[in-house]
Amino acid sequence: MYNKSKSGLLALLFCFYTVATVAQQKKDITLEDIYRNSTFAAKTVSGVNWMRNGQFYTAEIADEKNKVTDVVKFEVTTGKPVATIIEGEDLKLTGSDKPIAFDAYTFSSDEKKVLFSTEREQIYRRSSKAEFFVYEVGTKKLTQLSKGGKQMYASFSPDGRKVAFARDNNLFYVDLATMQETQVTQNGRYNQIINGFADWVYEEEFSFAQAFFWSPDGNKIAFYTFDESRVPEYNMQMWGELYPQDYRFKYPKAGEANSVVSISVYDLPGKKTTRMDTGAEKDIYIPRVKWTSNANLLSIQRLNRLQNTLEILHANATTGQAQVVLKEVDKAYVDITDDLTYLDKDKGFIFSSEKDGFNHLYYYNMQGKLVRQITKGNWEISRFVGLDEKSKTLYYISTEISPLDRHLYRISLTGKGKKRLTTAPGNHTINMSQDYKYYLDYAAAANTPSTVSLFGAPAGKLIKVLEDNAALKNKLAGYHISEQEFFTFKIADNTTLNGFLIKPTNFDPNKKYPVLMYVYGGPGSQEVLNMMPRNNWWFQYLAGKGLIIACIDNRGTGGRGAAFKKVTYANLGKYEIADQIEGAQYLGKLPYVDKSRIGMFGHSFGGYMTLLALTKGNGVFKAGISVAPVTNWRFYDTVYTERYLKTPQDNAAGYDQNSPLFFADKMQGELLLIHGTGDDNVHFQNAVAMQDALISANKQFESFYYPNRSHGISGGNTLLHRFNMMTDFLERNLINPKGTNGQQ
Structure with a gap:
């Protein structure tokens, strides 16, 4: 006889079994997925x-x-x-x-x-x-x-x-x-004179390599000349041959001589070169040069050595005579951007400034007289996209919604008619067409793959989604993935800091977990954003091993105005590491955190912060992975370092009081120090000096160098090898150290 109740029970049990089986079939992320097979790469x-x-x-x-x-x-x-x-x-x-x-x-x-x-x-x-x-x-x-x-x-x-x-x-x-x-030029010579392209420090810190520019009519070429003969050489040995090869290049470390830079204009019809008058002082920077809409008027930005005074010069390309039309002064430093935009027919220019405390757009006439401030508010412009002169419409990306988000806006040149064009939460990167009729929106947000969509301007009407990464979303549904969660907390001076967490897969609030704090923390940077973080898939992999990932943006980072960013001026590292220590203490009080197992990982400035955490952290941190760190700012380049610290001659204490080299004897916790021997940016010298200081202090540590690898320490099998090694270090020292059984 047919038993309905038994049949229903069997069906229910089958349903539970099916759900449980599907759940069990979810995969764990592997390092090979991430660094060899690019399994999670978004299209x-x-x-x-x-x-x-x-x-x-x-x-x-x-x-x-x-x-x-x-x-x-x-x-x-x-x-x-x-x-x-x-x-x-x-x-x-x-x-x-x-x-x-x-x-x-x-x-x-x-x-x-x-x-x-x-x-x-x-x-x-x-x-x-x-x-x-x-x-x-x-x-x-x-x-x-x-x-x-x-x-x-x-x-x-x-x-x-x-x-x-x-x-x-x-x-x-x-x-x-x-x-x-x-x-055009005849005097170029390696490691002496450069014409038409940037020297090392300009390329790295002022973010350009090409250093020549056609005039609007094509009859002239403006170009840089770098006299780097007085700049000291740095020597890297390159390995692989029977005898290692020396690679010598000009690298000005903090306080040392920079290239003497000049700007010239070559007239093609007349075959004549004219040097522009950039002033009698030669120990300066010229971070930007561009033509105005006038084919005989060149715009030159002049910056003093301490980088707290920026001037815009307009130079006659035929005579070389120049005059200052705008001067920007800051008690700390002036950031360099690509926002300067000239209107046609000498109708003036758009320029951005932090002079009211937040980065905003200003409209000036050609004599440098302010016509109007275009944008205002306690938020900042993160990128000026461009100006459509036909409709007198400006497009820009800003933090108006939140420091964690970036949205596209349009506004009239009059400062009226502002409208937000992007609606989806997250961070939007824009590629605008030359005629300002269309734009591609590359949209990123936490916990979801990115999308690419085509919109019509100026209305911001969606035309077509070009890539929704649906295949990746479906693929991720078959893996154990933890959500990125955002939080805020207050430090001792009542400043609110932003952070995110990635908790372990199958998180149990009644257990206590170890924490790995990921940090960068450098001036104007941001890691806590409404988007997938750097190293996201490694973090997910570690979450699968029972590790909480935490990230906090300390004072000095970007997106929150000039005062928040520039508080670290002349004391680079001091407030940043204090905030990270307070952040670790805050995390240690959470009921599901094992405060005895908090570690830190960082690369470059983050590597520097990790060393400070272990040396100045008073035992708060159990372990740290420091990759390609600066260990003494005296070793780093002039432009970056002096912008935030002044010169070593003017501010020796600012350099030494926050260098981990001078606190090696106070190191507590386990350290893995990694560097590439071919790092032309943060030299291997930094790691050598730190190791020497730790040896002198009789401190044990682990270290690894990657032959000939540059600052990113990648290429070939390098990333898989490096992240395997870092994972092993965390497993031994944080996830399941001797004397514990992992989760508590």
């Missing part, structure tokens, strides 16, 4: 080059059949290809049957010619050299730009008739009609 929309008509863009598309790459034209509103502008098969030199394999491409302004780069060689973070080729779209003719050696930063003139480039520390240009090459 994006890259290689987008907006065309003059903002309704179209081009992108590189692989032709699998012919094993080449084509340049394809797409219609913006549909996202569909409408034409193949360049067939990869056509990129052949005369007499060759093999097409070039290009790294990147750039159209001339009329889109009739294309510059292709091949065989690119990386030099430093932003610098490289390559072989360049010019392709004529109409005739399909490919021509090598120069046969004199690889070129740097090859760039079309505005009319597309010429290409300028740097090579062997000199500046050149080629007339494309005749392919005649002209050498």
